[in-house]
Amino acid sequence: MNCDGVVRRISNYIDGDLEVSVVEEIELHLKTCRECTILVQQTKLTVTLYRDSDLVDFPKEVQLRLHETVRREIRRQKRAT
């Protein structure tokens, strides 16, 4: 497998979503290709950074309005039944 082949499969490789024989081909390539090895590491790190970072604040007022809306909806439906 060449670099282009690795790049096209990198996402499935990270997710463990490839046939064993394809994984072996990729790992054989990685043994001799520094650039692809770095690319795999950096792509994995990219996913990890986003997965582990909470980038959105949940403002108190948004939470309070949601609770109020949910309670109102529950009351409304209980009345309707």
Next chain:
Amino acid sequence: MYCATLAMHSIQPGLLANLVQTPTLSSSNPHRLPSTVAREDEHLLVAAAKGGDAAAFEELVNRYERKIFRLTMNITRNREDAEDAMQDAFMKAYSHLDKFHEDSRFYTWLVRIAANEALMRLRKRRPNQISLDEPIETDDDFIPQQIEDWGPSPEQRFAQTEMRDILRGVIEELTPDFRIVFVLRDVEGLSTEETAEAVGISEAAVKSRLLRARLKLRQKLDRHFRKGVKQ
């Protein structure tokens, strides 16, 4: 402990409210969970809510409100739309609880509703900027041009707030079609199949967009993380 207790009883409305530690909406304990984890007792709460136990539904709201707001914000990038989408998602979930089949996860079902609500608002606001229905397949825009070492671990080189700013800025540069798939798969932890269903595209398109989204994000982060950019 209450899981075992409930497992021995048929669930009656009100029972759960007495057993769950935080039965009413509470802001003090936001129940932050890793994206891929649904608590084991979720199905008990859903069963109780279906049986008319409002406190059980409120507990589900407590449990998932932050994650659902994060999702709708990540899709819409607009706070007003995100809040509306979140509220409507919870209200629709409550109204249609009887249609929820308990062979799937409530959280996944809720995410699908919320993603649809957010997508509707995004489409309304930016009708010409997203193409969620057709796969975008070009081969020329995601092949990395130059790969360089990022040096010592970026997580240690950057302060937490600085890292958040970088990650936030970079993901906002992604077009919505890529961002949505990335958020559902990699941030919210949905499977390829669940993401395809939520967005309304094929699983092959999900995989294709996820590949491109990850590589684009890596490429954009490279500007910040490349060795020598910050010591």
